[in-house]
Amino acid sequence: MTTITSTFYNKLSNCLCPPGNGVFTVNTAKERKEQLHQTIFGQAVGVEDLWKSSLNQLPEASKAVILGIASDCGGGILRGANWGPLFLRSTLLETYPELTAFDLGDVRVIPHLLSDKYLNEATLANCKKALYQDEHSKYPISPLSITE
Known part of the structure; x- marks a missing residue:
């Protein structure tokens, strides 16, 4: 079994966050985030530890890897692209429930x-x-x- 180095794990767990959490909000899209977490982790709350432990499975991932970058900085014309990773994941999982891609999470974004x-x-x-x-x-x- 291949493992990731502690240096790489620390970088991932510090620079990234659970899928759907790249845009920090208190209420906006809360239900969508909870639904995504329920689908991926089997629960809607307390997903941080589950996500961090899932990072150790990255070397065993034999399918595509998903990384969300929830940023619309410089997009000027139409705001809201920062919700792309959340909505893409939700749509992918609704359309293809058998999807086995490894979800690395979202880049932590300061808007x-x-x-x-x-x-x-x-x-x-x-x-x-x-x-x-x-x-x-x-x-x-x-x-x-x-x-x-």
Whole structure:
């Protein structure tokens, strides 16, 4: 059995979040997120630990891997593309309930950020503190930088 390294696991569990949670909201699309979590994890609450333990199964995944990037930064013309990963997953699972793709989760998104290279040190530190509770974290904070 192949395993992922602890370094890679830590990066995934810090930079990503459970499927459907890439856009932080309190009420918006709450029912859709809960329905997705119920379908994927068999429960709608407490999915963080289930998702994290599922990351260890990545090396055994023999099918496609899904990674959601819930960002519409720079989309200017029509807002709402950030809901794409949630709605695509929901539609895929409704249409193809036998789908066996491995769902890696969503990139953790701060809505107005695109790439770390456009940010000053103070912004990077503040965002790292918000995302990782560590302003000196080695992990990137913007969707494009996280996926590099």
